[in-house]
Amino acid sequence: MTHExxxxxxxxxxxxxxxxxxxxxxASAFDGHEVVFVTTQALAQGDLTQRGRTxxxxxxxxxxxxxxxxxxxxxxxxxxxxxxxxxxxxxxxxGLLMCVAAKLGGAKVIWVDSIANVERLSxxxxxxxxxxxxxxxxxxxxxxxxRGVEYVGAVI
Numbered sequence: 001m002t003h004e005x006x007x008x009x010x011x012x013x014x015x016x017x018x019x020x021x022x023x024x025x026x027a028s029a030f031d032g033h034e035v036v037f038v039t040t041q042a043l044a045q046g047d048l049t050q051r052g053r054t055x056x057x058x059x060x061x062x063x064x065x066x067x068x069x070x071x072x073x074x075x076x077x078x079x080x081x082x083x084x085x086x087x088x089x090x091x092x093x094x095g096l097l098m099c100v101a102a103k104l105g106g107a108k109v110i111w112v113d114s115i116a117n118v119e120r121l122s123x124x125x126x127x128x129x130x131x132x133x134x135x136x137x138x139x140x141x142x143x144x145x146x147r148g149v150e151y152v153g154a155v156i
Contacts, residue, residue, distance in 0.1 A: 011036050015039070057078070057097075091111075110136075
């Protein structure tokens with residue numbers, strides 16, 4: 001998976017906790033490429049810095065629109081600085097914002113919806129779907145409910 005004879009620049013973005021755990025379960029798919037992590041809490045940063053450059057953007061959700069704006073600004077700065085080829089995320093809102101920022105910079109977007117979403121895609125998954133190049137649900141029944149959503153098995 002190279003682009004014009006060079007390693008791909010990959011962003012792996014997820015909120016700390018379960019979203020990040022799921023993301024790390026498929027991070028090895030990008031071995032051999034330049035991987036940059038984006039997460040929400042400095043606590044997670046320590047473990048990630050051993051794997052690659054890491055940015056902490058802070059938490060946000062739809063209940064706090066001002067925080068969403070601050071996190072999105074940080075995502076735009078990172079996307080502009082790093083110029084990613086691919087961004088992959090498992091959510092939640094900060095992962096969505098990183099996907100949007102990277103897509104504006106020309107990156108391909110991969111969204112893997114959390115395994116916790118057994119009945120429908122997460123709100124972030126539904127919002128990212130129109131701009132994503134690949135959307136995966138970890139539940140076959142959920143994938144069948146949405147156009148363009150695929151099921152290839154569970155991450156965990």
